[in-house]
Amino acid sequence: xxxxxxxxxxxxxxxxxxxxxxxxxxxxxxxxxxxxxxxxxxxxxxxxxxxxxxxxxxxxxxxxxxxxxxxxxxxxxxxxxxxxxxxxxxxxxxxxxxxxxxxxxxxxxxxxxxxxxxxxxxxxxxxxxxxxxxxxxxxxxxxxxxxxxxxxxxxxxxxxxxxxxxxxxxxxxxxxxxxxxxxxxxxxxxxxxxxxxxxxxxxxxxxxxxxxxxxxxxxxxxxxxxxxxxxxxxxxxxxxxxxxxxxxxxxxxxxxxxxxxxxxxxxxxxxxxxxxxxxxxxxxxxxxxxxxxxxxxxxxxxxxxxxxxxxxxxxxxxxxxxxxxxxxxxxxxxxxxxxxxxxxxxxxxxxxx
Amino acid sequence: xxxxxxxxxxxxxxxxxxxxxxxxxxxxxxxxxxxxxxxxxxxxxxxxxxxxxxxxxxxxxxxxxxxxxxxxxxxxxxxxxxxxxxxxxxxxxxxxxxxxxxxxxxxxxxxxxxxxxxxxxxxxxxxxxxxxxxxxxxxxxxxxxxxxxxxxxxxxxxxxxxxxxxxxxxxxxxxxxxxxxxxxxxxxxxxxxxxxxxxxxxxxxxxxxxxxxxxxxxxxxxxxxxxxxxxxxxxxxxxxxxxxxxxxxxxxxxxxxxxxxxxxxxxxxxxxxxxxxxxxxxxxxxxxxxxxxxxxxxxxxxxxxxxxxxxxxxxxxxxxxxxxxxxxxxxxxxxxxxxxxxxxxxxxxxxxx
Numbered sequence: 001x002x003x004x005x006x007x008x009x010x011x012x013x014x015x016x017x018x019x020x021x022x023x024x025x026x027x028x029x030x031x032x033x034x035x036x037x038x039x040x041x042x043x044x045x046x047x048x049x050x051x052x053x054x055x056x057x058x059x060x061x062x063x064x065x066x067x068x069x070x071x072x073x074x075x076x077x078x079x080x081x082x083x084x085x086x087x088x089x090x091x092x093x094x095x096x097x098x099x100x101x102x103x104x105x106x107x108x109x110x111x112x113x114x115x116x117x118x119x120x121x122x123x124x125x126x127x128x129x130x131x132x133x134x135x136x137x138x139x140x141x142x143x144x145x146x147x148x149x150x151x152x153x154x155x156x157x158x159x160x161x162x163x164x165x166x167x168x169x170x171x172x173x174x175x176x177x178x179x180x181x182x183x184x185x186x187x188x189x190x191x192x193x194x195x196x197x198x199x200x201x202x203x204x205x206x207x208x209x210x211x212x213x214x215x216x217x218x219x220x221x222x223x224x225x226x227x228x229x230x231x232x233x234x235x236x237x238x239x240x241x242x243x244x245x246x247x248x249x250x251x252x253x254x255x256x257x258x259x260x261x262x263x264x265x266x267x268x269x270x271x272x273x274x275x276x277x278x279x280x281x282x283x284x285x286x287x288x289x290x291x292x293x294x295x296x297x298x299x300x301x302x303x304x305x306x307x308x309x310x311x312x313x314x315x316x317x318x319x320x321x322x323x324x325x326x327x328x329x330x331x332x333x334x335x336x337x338x339x340x341x342x343x344x345x346x347x348x349x350x351x352x353x
Numbered sequence: 354x355x356x357x358x359x360x361x362x363x364x365x366x367x368x369x370x371x372x373x374x375x376x377x378x379x380x381x382x383x384x385x386x387x388x389x390x391x392x393x394x395x396x397x398x399x400x401x402x403x404x405x406x407x408x409x410x411x412x413x414x415x416x417x418x419x420x421x422x423x424x425x426x427x428x429x430x431x432x433x434x435x436x437x438x439x440x441x442x443x444x445x446x447x448x449x450x451x452x453x454x455x456x457x458x459x460x461x462x463x464x465x466x467x468x469x470x471x472x473x474x475x476x477x478x479x480x481x482x483x484x485x486x487x488x489x490x491x492x493x494x495x496x497x498x499x500x501x502x503x504x505x506x507x508x509x510x511x512x513x514x515x516x517x518x519x520x521x522x523x524x525x526x527x528x529x530x531x532x533x534x535x536x537x538x539x540x541x542x543x544x545x546x547x548x549x550x551x552x553x554x555x556x557x558x559x560x561x562x563x564x565x566x567x568x569x570x571x572x573x574x575x576x577x578x579x580x581x582x583x584x585x586x587x588x589x590x591x592x593x594x595x596x597x598x599x600x601x602x603x604x605x606x607x608x609x610x611x612x613x614x615x616x617x618x619x620x621x622x623x624x625x626x627x628x629x630x631x632x633x634x635x636x637x638x639x640x641x642x643x644x645x646x647x648x649x650x651x652x653x654x655x656x657x658x659x660x661x662x663x664x665x666x667x668x669x670x671x672x673x674x675x676x677x678x679x680x681x682x683x684x685x686x687x688x689x690x691x692x693x694x695x696x697x698x699x700x701x702x703x704x705x706x
Contacts, residue, residue, distance in 0.1 A: 077608075077637040242632065255430075261635045275628010279595065282614045282644030284430040289642040291635030 013040035017327050019115035021081040025069040028269045028338055033069070034087070034331035041118045045097045051122035052103045054093035056113055057353060059327075060141035061334045061346035062175070063240075065089060066268040077293060087115040092130070092140045094353060100124050108133065108353075110140035115330055117350060128301070135312055136321075137353070142175045142345035143312070143319040144305065146294055150262060151179035152304045153297035158260040158290050159236045163188035166230055168249065171240035171265060172213065173200040173320070175345035180238045181210050182317050189236070192229045194245070196340040203343070207318060222248035233257070241266045243274040250278035250287075259289040269338055320344030366393035370680045372468035374434040378422040381622045381691055386422070387440065387684035394471045398450045404475035405456045407446035409466055410706060412680075413494035414687045414699035415528070418442060419621040430646060440468040445483070445493045447706060453477050461486065461706075463493035468683055470703060481654070488665055489674075490706070495528045495698035496665070496672040497658065499647055503615060504532035505657045506650035511613040511643050512589045516541035519583055521602065524593035524618060525566065526553040526673070528698035533591045534563050535670050542589070545582045547598070549693040556696070560671060575601035586610070594619045596627040603631035606638050614644040622691055673697030 020035045045053050064078065065087075072080045081087060091113035095103050103109065103124065111127035113119050121127065130140055142148060154176070155161060167184040169177045172193025181204065184191045193204045194216045204213035212229055219225040226234070226248055233254035239246060242264025253259070267273045282289060311317040322342040324333040330348045337346055373388045398406050417431065418440075425433045434440060444466035448456050456462065456477065464480035466472050474480065483493055495501060507529070508514060520537045522530045525546025534557065537544045546557045547569045557566035565582055572578040579587070579601055586607035592599060595617025606612070620626045635642060664670040675695040677686040683701045690699055 246632075261632070263636065264633055267633060273630045273633065275630050276632055277626045277628050279599070279614070279629055280617055280620060280626060282642065283616065283646065285644065286646055286649060287644050289635065289644075291638065291640050291642075293636065293639055296639060 011042060011044060013042050014118075015039075016041040016116055016118050018086045018117070019327060019330050021069070021083060021085060021087045023083045024071045024080065025066075026271060029066060029069055029335050031331040031335050034334070036328050036331070041120075043096055043118065045099050045120070049099040049120070049122070051120055052095050052100055052109075052124060052127075053097040053118065053120050054091075054095055054109065054113060055118055056091045056093045056116060056350045058092040058138045058141050059113075059115055059330060059348040059350060060090040060145065060147075061330070061337055061342070061348065062090065062147070063263055063265045063268065063337055065334060066265075066338065088112060089115055090141060090146055091119075091350075092137050092145075093119070093121075103127075103129070108137065110145055115327070117327060132305070132309060135309070138321055138323060138347050138349070139312075139319065141347050142321060143179065143317070144308065147175035147345065148179060148308065149297060149301055149304050150294040151176045151183065152308070153294060153300055154238065154260045154262050154292060155180050155183045157297060157300070158292050159238065159258050161187055161189060161236055165189050165235035166232060166254070167191045167236045167238065168226070168230065168234045169193045169238040169240070170216075170245050170249075171195065171263075172210065173203050173208075173344060174240065174342075176262060177238065177240055178204075178208050178320060178344065179317070181208050184236075185209050185211075186311075186316070197343075199343060200340075203320060207320065216245065223251050226252040236260070238262060239264070243267055243276070247276050247278050250276075250281040253281060253285050253287050255285045257285060257287045259287060261289060261291040265338070321347050323347045323349050325349050364395060364397060366395050367471075368392075369394040369469055369471050371439045371470070372680060372683050374422070374436060374438060374440045376436045377424045377433065378419075379624060382419060382422055382688050384684040384688050387687070389681050389684070394473075396449055396471065398452050398473070402452040402473070402475070404473055405448050405453055405462075405477060405480075406450040406471065406473050407444075407448055407462065407466060408471055409444045409446045409469060409703045411445040411491045411494050412466075412468055412683060412701040412703060413443040413498065413500075414683070414690055414695070414701065415443065415500070416616055416618045416621065416690055418687060419618075419691065441465060442468055443494060443499055444472075444703075445490050445498075446472070446474075456480075456482070461490065463498055468680065470680060485658070485662055488662070491674055491676060491700050491702070492665075492672065494700050495674060496532065496670075497661065500528035500698065501532060501661065502650060502654055502657050503647040504529045504536065505661070506647060506653055507591065507613045507615050507645060508533050508536045510650060510653070511645050512591065512611050514540055514542060514589055518542050518588035519585060519607070520544045520589045520591065521579070521583065521587045522546045522591040522593070523569075523598050523602075524548065524616070525563070526556050526561075526697060527593065527695075529615060530591065530593055531557075531561050531673060531697065532670070534561050537589075538562050538564075539664075539669070550696075552696060553693075556673060560673065569598065576604050579605040589613070591615060592617070596620055596629070600629050600631050603629075603634040603640075606634060606640050608638045610638055610640045612640060612642040614642060618691070674700050676700045676702050678702050 095107040108130040173195045201213045204210040237259045243266040448460040461483035526548045554566045557563040596619040
């Protein structure tokens with residue numbers, strides 16, 4: 001049985017703003033594909049519930065959410081968002097009331113929640129309790145959350161990296177890419193990233209310590225650009241964008257290279273994905289191309305935290321976030337991922353603790 | 354210094370038929386891209402040579418040879434054939450004269466030779482001496498040669514196969530595919546192959562023991578065909594053809610599936626390769642797609658022979674060859690690979706021992 005918190009008995013209903021996913025999207029998502037509306041909620045769990053009632057503090061805007069905006073048929077790693085329902089998504093939240101023995105009022109958690117001010121979470125098995133609060137809480141949507149573990153597992157487990165190798169990262173200033181680059185530098189790799197603006201390129205070179213970086217929008221010949229930055233070729237490609245970038249990378253991979261396929265953001269808004277033509281390079285160069293999802297690496301989360309927290313405290317790993325304020329700004333923040341409006345990890349601040 | 358053999362002193366020149374590669378090819382290769390001509394050769398090594406002089410007995414027709422018919426620029430796993438020169442290619446041959454301590458007249462060898470009746474081989478380091486002659490000598494172009502090792506390494510080393518897994522093989526009656534299927538059946542996998550004629554489909558089902566097989570030319574919807582043969586999906590795809598087949602397979606792979614990329618014969622004759630669209634499946638299904646070349650597995654050859662020779666002798670592995678007679682038939686035999694004229698491994702018989 002739950003124990004109320006937050007002032008008052010919790011029996012009175014309070015307003016609860018939420019972001020509604022209107023209907024399946026084709027092409028680039030627009031703000032109007034979502035709608036902010038208000039309902040009410042009692043800040044107390046229903047009698048007998050073994051879920052938790054939370055106040056959402058930070059929401060995570062993630063590229064994979066675009067995949068869930070499509071109508072997905074048949075078995076798939078992702079399920080569609082439900083039209084006319086609040087968006088599900090990762091959040092940092094504070095427990096207000098709990099019917100679950102693992103959680104109590106006042107706990108901070110991160111994991112699957114909803115784009116609402118307050119949520120009743122019944123599927124608590126994927127929630128993590130936040131133990132370390134000497135770092136920004138918002139980091140648990142990014143650096144210390146799913147994108148951080150994605151970078152960690154994707155680089156160390158999938159890429160089999162070795163000191164001195166040549167590493168290329170696309171969408172390199174994003175939630176995952178900026179970390180992959182820093183991990184690769186710490187291992188002693190040569191690291192180049194691509195991004196979509198001068199500001200992002202400057203971040204990569206000056207803040208994240210990449211050896212070099214370029215603005216892909218200014219390169220009409222990606223193959224030539226890669227040959228310029230990697231005259232010796234690429235050992236490891238951390239793939240976030242797909243399409244033409246992948247085709248150009250394939251031409252520039254080295255023998256026994258590895259491609260960790262984390263995402264393909266350039267393809268998410270297309271009705272028909274672009275065809276990738278240079279797959280014969282997989283044979284010529286004996287390349288391993290490995291698709292992965294962070295959900296297969298959740299068992300590494302504690303090890304990941306133990307590794308990364310000290311680096312954060314010592315300033316050896318830095319992280320750039322783009323924080324939109326207020327739930328009303330969430331639709332624009334999410335849509336902005338697909339035009340590259342965000343600089344760094346896109347977060348929505350819903351409420352202060 | 355060499356020791357002559359084969360009757361006479363070897364000082365007299367004899368006729369030496371050869372197949373000349375005329376010039377770089379675009380589109381489907383034609384017989385007229387090659388030319389049979391005759392020169393002469395003395396059946397004795399030049400003074401001081403440390404090579405070997407061989408009589409070629411069987412030539413191997415291999416799909417990868419099409420790749421070498423293109424003008425290849427920059428570093429690549431393959432080099433172009435030299436226009437207006439005899440075709441290089443794998444052969445089974447008999448040593449007539451040797452200036453190399455590892456070989457003596459009368460030895461049987463297989464490995465890189467030329468499309469000629471007689472060849473002087475100076476690059477002997479990739480030649481294998483044939484020790485076991487109780488099996489057909491022609492097998493050393495296929496089952497016991499490069500294609501056999503390709504199947505062995507590709508299946509056991511690249512695919513990480515497990516008993517009970519669902520295995521799909523394209524170009525399944527070819528030099529490599531027929532073996533992969535038999536290896537997979539011996540391990541207890543469910544095996545389906547595709548091929549391009551009723552005769553080949555019958556071979557797969559009735560001679561090689563595949564669980565099922567289909568003629569891809571009669572399937573206008575490959576995705577639907579694969580769903581019919583693999584209602585549970587595909588764990589392992591042994592890729593020999595590329596293009597549309599790969600796209601359909603990607604849709605039907607199971608989670609944590611593996612694709613061993615051995616060849617992409619459907620793409621070799623295209624000026625622009627087809628685009629493969631369904632690579633997002635690599636992520637959704639966490640697929641490992643692994644390009645490989647047999648040259649990285651030559652160290653396994655002895656183990657391979659020790660494994661496979663007993664199976665051949667016991668009739669547990671069978672092998673179908675398509676043997677063209679006479680060097681004059683070699684251009685048509687090679688060209689026929691790309692229309693699927695061959696049934697089984699395509700060999701050219703140049704001379705009996």
